[in-house]
Amino acid sequence: MRSTAAAASASTLASLLLLLSAVHALPELAIAKQGGRLVARPLARRDDTGILANRGTLSTNVYDILAYSGGGAYYANVTVGTPPQPQVVILDTGSSDLYFDAATAPACEATGPYSCRDGTFAPKDSSTYSVAHPSPAFNTSFGDGSSATGPFGQDVVGVGDLLISGVQFGVAEAVNSTTGYAIGLMGLGYSANEASAYNPTPFLYPNMPEVLRDTGVINSRLYSVFLASLAEISGTILFGGVDTSRYTGALTTLDILPDAYSGAIDQFISTVTALSSTTAGQTTNLFTGGSNNANAYDSTDTALPVLLDTGSSAWSVPTSYYNAYLAPLYPFVDTSGLCPCSYASDSSVPSLIIEFGGRVNITVPASELIVPIYNSTTDEPEIYDTAGHAACAFMIVAAEPNGSGFQTLGDAVLRSMYVVFDLDNGQLSVAQASNSSTDTPSVIEIPAGASGIASALSQHSYSAAQASQTYSIAAEAQSATGSFEVSTAQSTIGVATGSAAVPEDAQIGATGAVSGGSGSATGTGSAGAGATSSSAASVAGGGIEGFGFGAGVGGGGGGV
């Protein structure tokens, strides 16, 4: 049933995509994620005039297919190679590499619940592929125990309506997925966490946010994620801009919490400073007054340091917090973290109000926390009890914080949030996600610089950070060998080659040694724009260990 519906609509989608690329506009597409029905429908198409036309931002849809893994993940369609090979990638703010599963990986040649799915990459079938660093230069592992190794390759990658040549990515010639099908992944974190082996020396390379900025497609390393509610068909990731129709109330900018040990900004860590529950208009504070600073890492502080991680499905909290605050609110959740799905629509089940950074509250309805689970072999709903009730997973899980002391806050909560990930400024801007699917998109391009969001949103409800960042932001790629070219079906948008492909500020590195010499930037893009706030970069070299916790495909986890 599922596959039939999916196949029918996939062809509808393909023809729609063709249509959209022919008119040379940035498409936003919606794809069904529930019940196996894939339905394509155009949401919006930007016009070809003015500030929003074809540059400054880039968007693509993200969608969840719950049956793919326990609890789901968010996926985007991209292409790689010449001719383009379609790939589905998990969108992961908790790691930093783009990778595809190689067609020759044993897991991809096998069948079964842990095999590869939705696109594998055959380098030999691409006329533009080259090996950038031989295997096992790419070697990554994730919080859920999954791992992938292989070479780093370089090829044309298609995102939205753009084709970008010279993009580096991992080719997973060996891939182990522990929580479901193996699917490629697009890591959108700081390049400092890239999974480049020390082979022979650690190296960083421009990853997707940097490539898009370096080529002038976007002005700074910034993107906005709108996952949409469980009931929605799809959300979007918008590079370089903010869509003011996708949230309610004020967008509030928070400083990222520096890493507990290095003191640098290199992962999307925020603080949960208070937690309340609300039922039928009655609000109860569960805890308040947590620190919005490094004290949050102290286990005696009431604040929780959290990694905003689209690659994790659940929110992991310390067992003590779970037992003190959550178990009493949701007593129907069994020791396996499961419950009958009927609680998702029970109005007596409380919603959570989560306060971030001491400054912004996000309401998460119980219906977003209680999600149906499916058998990964049959795609049929799991049954909870002998009476035949459908089984749901409760997406807040108890787990001890490891490593750097933070825990992952995944899709279960992020669905209720609109989050702007601003890598250049080391900030996260947060608002309550809109729950309406009918709003007309209203995209605002964000200029580079420390006050980029504030100036772009001056006509909107906006709350800036109280203090600007004073600590260092992780170094960008130091390799000066990047050479990218970006085009749509009809015209070149921006080109940056040689050292111009790597912003000056990114080249400071540990020793300042930059090879690659001269380069040039042409086209409407300006290579290197917006890197100013990275000039304080002090963390050099890759391989800062990232930890991911909790259920979820590709959960957390940066380079090894």
Ligand SMILES: *[C@@H]1O[C@H](CO)[C@@H](O)[C@H](O)[C@H]1NC(C)=O
């Ligand atoms: C996007 O991914 C879905 C899920 O695999 C697939 O069915 C669909 O054909 C893809 N669309 C395109 C245009 O590749």
Ligand SMILES: *[C@@H]1O[C@H](CO)[C@@H](O)[C@H](O)[C@H]1NC(C)=O
């Ligand atoms: C990947 O890294 C892990 C951890 O350092 C190591 O144990 C493993 O051997 C590496 N894999 C390959 C293929 O080199």
Ligand SMILES: *[C@@H]1O[C@H](CO)[C@@H](O)[C@H](O)[C@H]1NC(C)=O
């Ligand atoms: C991956 O899975 C295969 C087959 O189950 C196993 O032989 C191999 O040791 C695993 N590799 C890692 C790195 O876990």
Ligand SMILES: *[C@@H]1O[C@H](CO)[C@@H](O)[C@H](O)[C@H]1NC(C)=O
């Ligand atoms: C968040 O909501 C709680 C409960 O209503 C309230 O006590 C707290 O002051 C709110 N925080 C902010 C920043 O509005």
Ligand SMILES: *[C@@H]1O[C@H](CO)[C@@H](O)[C@H](O)[C@H]1NC(C)=O
């Ligand atoms: C999924 O379905 C298969 C085939 O019916 C069955 O063998 C397997 O036990 C099921 N898995 C779970 C976790 O229920």
Ligand SMILES: *[C@@H]1O[C@H](CO)[C@@H](O)[C@H](O)[C@H]1NC(C)=O
């Ligand atoms: C949508 O959000 C509004 C307020 O932002 C709220 O009043 C309404 O109940 C929400 N609707 C649903 C279906 O969650």
Ligand SMILES: *[C@@H]1O[C@H](CO)[C@@H](O)[C@H](O)[C@H]1NC(C)=O
């Ligand atoms: C934390 O570390 C412990 C001990 O190494 C391990 O058993 C546990 O699975 C880890 N928890 C998470 C969420 O990774």
